[in-house]
Amino acid sequence: MDKPVLLQIKGLQIDGRSGDTWSPIVKGVDLTLHKGEVLGLIGESGAGKSTLGLAAMGFVRDGCRISGGSIEFNGIDLINAPEADRHGLRGKRIAYVAQSAAASFNPAHRLFDQYAEMPVVHGVSTAAKAQADAIDLYAKMRLPYPDQIGFRYPHQVSGGQLQRAMTAMAMSCRPDLIIFDEPTTALDVTTQIEVLAAIRDIVAQFDTAAIYITHDLAVVAQMADRIKVLLKGAEVEEADTRTMLSAPRDDYTKSLWSVRNFARAVQPAAAGAPLVSVQNISAGYGTALVLDKVSFDIHKRRTVAVVGESGSGKSTAARVITGLLPPFSGQVLFDGKPLPASYKSRPRELLRQTQMIYQMADTALNPKLPLRDLIGRPAQMYLGLQGKALETRIRDLLNLIELDPDTYIDRLPSELSGGQKQRVGIARALAAEPQFIICDEVTSALDQIVAEGILRLLDKLQSEFDLAYMFITHDLATVKAIADDVVVMQYGMVVEQGPKAEMFSPPHAPYTELLLSSVPEMDPDWLSGLLADRASALPAKA
């Protein structure tokens, strides 16, 4: 890079406080960013990515402190500069785009007002000029109705649009550096594409430098000129994107790269009567129809992946099967016999057969109960185990999910990591000895490496206990890894369904095509190529 250096971080150390002790979060990281360059920061959660990103603004979160190193932005020492100077830089020269735009916008103000705040506060512009500028930027971000959308409140625009509006807002003072902290993690794949393209264009257009934080390698491959891999607060390696993707040096980086390689062994074709048969289900909340005549079958020992964007009705289908939401019409057969519509009228034996694993293990496990009770309760209830037999069963289950019983049996969920909590959720489902388990986005809140571990575990358990899975997800990589059959849903209807091999090879239904092509690939030219394809195929998407 011949461009001048914009940001120079040397040997940065940041400590976080837990109780009365300080422990290091970032352990001596160096970072150099030139003008107009995009640096990708990747790593698992807890790797210190966000902390490092915030530190680039000279900011640390409450309970953290900078204990060593230097941060120099454009020749200004950000650590020792007076707070007023740093304040003057933030928003004006350095901007920040947060993961959840919905949580970061003030719901009580219109987008224009929030856009204009920074330029006006920093004296760069007037409210009227900022508004004209906003319209221009909204158009550049390919937001629909750029001259009107600013008059809306945050809750009146979609998540993807909000994320773009936030990027436009970060651009409002034409900063030299923008920090993107997982800006697309909360979005569907199809929406993600639009946001990625918009961000990439605008950064290139204004020659803004950016730090792009994410845990998704395929995304960072599209966005960054260089990639830096972090692990537990320390740098693993750094290289320009193409080198990093084609020839990673470190073992950890290689393991990150290979995560997506897990695939379930191909199963024999489905035969015999289905275990669960969803027949012509229409359901919804109040008068709103969420599911419209949905039918699909789930066979023994098979995994059916139900795929679709948020709002496509996949979780509602699960709620109908479990009996939480009695359908308007249609029925669910279990082992050939119709299931009572409400879980309240199902006998205990039927309840036992269908278990559920939730997306957020944090809210799915009672935080006040130790693992002994969480896992033991279904075994006690359904199988009548008591005393010693129960204890043995709980220990067996803990061994199955690869947690050491002696260490973990009396722990509370808060004393476990995210992946371990999800394992406990699995053990709780297994404790009932069911035939059928519904997995509702079980890996989407987890890091890739942890998620892969969960998928492998689920696969192992499936062959061991002859389980049938209904696997709800929006992530097609997960579908590729674990599914036998795929059901694609959109607007509450089944768009396409069939065995995995058939679904992943053409011809596709148009929506399946869109979903499949929207999954980011590790190829750094993927996004450009895809956008070129789409531009030639369709008129510009709103």
Added chain:
Amino acid sequence: MGFVYTGLYIALALIVAGILSWLFRAALVTVMPRQTARALRTAPLTASFGMLTVLLYVLVALFAPLIAPFAEREVVGAQYLAWEAPYYLGTDALGRDMLTRLIYGARNTVGIAFATTALAFIVGSLLGLWAATVGGWVDQLLSRFVDALMAIPALIFSLLLLTIFGTSVLSLILVIAAVDATRVFRLARSVAQGIVVMDYIEAAKLRGEGMWRLITREILPNAMAPLVAEFGLRFCFVFLSISALSFLGLGIKPPTADWGSMVKENAALITFGDITPLLPAGAIAWLTVAVNFVVDWQLHRASGLKE
């Protein structure tokens, strides 16, 4: 020079209280099981002082006949005797020993206040949790009934009920408990409404858990922190209402020793510069402050600032 000594006494008392609280906390940490001990270790000294005080009151109340030098209603000497042995805190308007009356007062006042608060909590929180869990018309019916009760000022409502049902100790407990249960109900219901939407409640319902188990095992433990905090506050309010009612002549009947009425009976002494009537008031104040120390700590824990 007098105020210097007073200052020294106060400083000394604070230091002694601090040391005692520290020792008490250290003792509790070693005695209690793992989970509780860990929570206790982070408890501030004020909280352990509060717990120590509560324990002291409980012991005094339980063993009143053993500790007290005289019988509760015994007239032992002339009225308003000075603070000299064997009447360490003097005598009251009828010549009964003040120390003895204070000790029995702990039993009566604290005992009744505790029974009342406990009853209010059992009824209020169970109904509140039930209403939140079931929802629908059960919730509507209970909540609107409670709204109606809460619309009537508490003291007036208890006076009214006590006039109807008479002023026995039992009706006193029941009436104050009924009035206070409405407040507990509202709290328990609103706390539980945030809990019943969690996935683990859905999981428990799908598992086929009954209502009783759902409430006691899944919801209650998660609603415990705010409820315990409220218990402490309620306890103080109940205490004050009993004292207020006794002062008005509708509470605990003489000659039973009760701190509220003891203040009233001996109030005249204050004009002679004698602080004796302030002792029962001080006993109330001390317990109230102590309970609030514990409550503050629980609230702090419940807010999730420390964990």
